[in-house]
Amino acid sequence: MKRTILAVTLSLMLLFVGCVSTPVVDQPPPIVPEPTVTEPEPEPSPFDQLQPNTNFEFTHQDVLKDTLPEGYGIGSNCIMVGLYPGYYEEVPLLLKNGEDRERHFVIYTVTAHTPTVTGFVPLPETYLTWFTPKETEITLGKGEHYWMTIIISMPEDYDVSRIHSELEYLHADFEDTYAKLEKPEGLDIGTIGAEFKIRVDDVTQTGFVQLAYTSQWYMTTTTNTAWIQWAQTKLKE
Amino acid sequence: MRKGLLRGFLVLALLLAMVLPATPALAADPEVAITVTAQVVSMTNTQTSFPVGVVEAGDGATKWGSSDTYSTAENTGNVDIDIELQGTDLEGGVYDWTLGTTAGDKIYSLYANSDHSTTYNIEIKSSAYTDLTTSLAATWTWSMQFTPPTIFDAADDGTEKSSTLTLVASASA
Numbered sequence: 001m002k003r004t005i006l007a008v009t010l011s012l013m014l015l016f017v018g019c020v021s022t023p024v025v026d027q028p029p030p031i032v033p034e035p036t037v038t039e040p041e042p043e044p045s046p047f048d049q050l051q052p053n054t055n056f057e058f059t060h061q062d063v064l065k066d067t068l069p070e071g072y073g074i075g076s077n078c079i080m081v082g083l084y085p086g087y088y089e090e091v092p093l094l095l096k097n098g099e100d101r102e103r104h105f106v107i108y109t110v111t112a113h114t115p116t117v118t119g120f121v122p123l124p125e126t127y128l129t130w131f132t133p134k135e136t137e138i139t140l141g142k143g144e145h146y147w148m149t150i151i152i153s154m155p156e157d158y159d160v161s162r163i164h165s166e167l168e169y170l171h172a173d174f175e176d177t178y179a180k181l182e183k184p185e186g187l188d189i190g191t192i193g194a195e196f197k198i199r200v201d202d203v204t205q206t207g208f209v210q211l212a213y214t215s216q217w218y219m220t221t222t223t224n225t226a227w228i229q230w231a232q233t234k235l236k237e
Numbered sequence: 238m239r240k241g242l243l244r245g246f247l248v249l250a251l252l253l254a255m256v257l258p259a260t261p262a263l264a265a266d267p268e269v270a271i272t273v274t275a276q277v278v279s280m281t282n283t284q285t286s287f288p289v290g291v292v293e294a295g296d297g298a299t300k301w302g303s304s305d306t307y308s309t310a311e312n313t314g315n316v317d318i319d320i321e322l323q324g325t326d327l328e329g330g331v332y333d334w335t336l337g338t339t340a341g342d343k344i345y346s347l348y349a350n351s352d353h354s355t356t357y358n359i360e361i362k363s364s365a366y367t368d369l370t371t372s373l374a375a376t377w378t379w380s381m382q383f384t385p386p387t388i389f390d391a392a393d394d395g396t397e398k399s400s401t402l403t404l405v406a407s408a409s410a
Contacts, residue, residue: 073279073314096277113366116319116410197407207285208400209308213278214407 067143068098071211072105074200078217083130084228086156090134092147093215095200097140103202105140107133107148110214112195120218121167123194130154131196131217150198160221160228167192191222277314280406284308287402292385298357299383307353307378310369310404317374317409321366322349322359322402330396334386336363342388347402349381357382361402372409 075094097103109128115121134149197214205211222228289299312318324347327334337344338360348357351369359367361381370377381402 068279068313071279071281071313073277075277094277096279114368199405201403208287208402209282209285210401210403211280211282212403212405213280214405215278216407216410 068096070098070100072097072103072140072200072202072213074198074213074215078215080152080217080219082227082231083152083154083219083221084231085154085158085160086232087152087154089152091150091152093150093198094145095138095140095148096145097143099143102139102141102204104204105138106201106203107136107138108199109133110197110199112197112216115195116216117193117195117218120193120195123196123219124166127163127194128196131198133198148200154221160223163221164192164223167194191220191224193218193220195219278316278318278406278408279314280310280312280318280320280404282308282310282404287381287383289383289385294385294389295387296385299385307380309376309378310373311376312373312406314406314408317372318406319371319409320369320373320377321405321407322361322369323363323366323405324361324402325363325400327398327400329398331392332390334389334398336361336400340384340387343386343390345386346384347381348384349379351377351379353378366405369404 073094073096078091078093095105095107109131111125111128112122130153132151132153134151138146138148140146196217196219198217199212199214201212202210292299310320324336326336327345332343334343334345337346340346347361349359349361349367349369350357351359357380359369361367369379
């Protein structure tokens with residue numbers, strides 16, 4: 001009886017030895033998790049407010065977190081696909097002031113004098129009214145940023161064949177370029193592409209040499225009436 | 238019999254204790270970070286003035302400073318940029334001087350060169366933009382040449398005139 005008890009006790013002790021004191025040469029030391037750092041809530045992106053739109057793609061998405069020691073900056077490119085009669089959208093565009101001083105800005109639309117994308121043409125000034133800054137003047141303090149609003153609006157009764165008759169389209173270069181763009185479903189290749197810019201000037205600058213920035217925008221339209229009707233229906237959903 | 242079984246059990250327990258390793262601590266799951274960077278167009282330029290001084294009708298071209306003084310444009314944004322130039326007429330006094338291709342009657346000209354070139358062949362216009370450089374990632378040096386009108390009205394003698402040269406930057410396509 002004593003031997004049995006002794007044997008059982010010894011067995012139990014031997015079974016637990018490996019769990020407590022056996023050195024494991026090849027195992028890494030246990031990882032101690034770093035203390036949790038609570039980061040401030042990120043500023044909501046203004047793009048969250050846009051309705052899902054299959055008709056355009058915006059290439060810059062978020063608030064710039066880096067600071068600008070001096071000067072100012074604006075958001076860059078917008079690629080827009082499939083503008084049609086009745087289209088309306090308010091698109092945010094970033095304006096960021098430097099840390100050096102307060103500035104007063106003037107915002108306006110200009111045409112692109114030289115196309116940057118093969119197959120696109122400068123948008124005639126007549127059509128710049130389709131793209132208007134909601135605010136044409138803004139004052140920002142040191143280090144402040146602001147989301148400007150660019151209103152895109154093609155009149156509902158506009159006959160798109162008019163712009164198509166004015167601009168060069170359906171040539172091989174444009175088709176090659178357009179083939180690479182992410183297009184809405186069913187968009188006909190019978191389409192034109194045009195470029196324009198949103199320009200921001202700091203009117204508080206002095207001196208002979210002054211700086212200005214432009215945001216590059218692209219638009220296309222189509223004469224495919226079936227697609228236009230489809231897009232207009234989607235917009236109303 | 239019982240003693241034999243007991244000894245066998247003890248030996249087996251000893252052997253298992255020597256072979257089985259200790260249970261290691263669980264490793265933390267790796268974290269995946271995704272960074273989204275906004276594209277912002279921004280730049281600086283070292284020169285902000287171009288003092289020409291007193292000129293007479295028909296004077297030759299004046300370069301920026303007494304010799305080829307270069308200005309440096311620096312990209313301070315986070316996307317490559319294209320830089321264009323646009324000038325204005327010289328205003329002040331009785332008559333403005335028009336910015337033109339060739340100096341003439343109340344017409345002055347302004348040309349730039351690029352990246353330490355000795356040839357001033359980039360015409361600066363008021364009615365259109367002129368390319369200075371494209372796909373600029375860091376810095377770019379440039380300079381200018383001013384040519385006064387060949388003729389101007391005596392009513393403008395002694396009057397100061399000024400104009401503006403704008404460097405317009407946009408993201409490279």
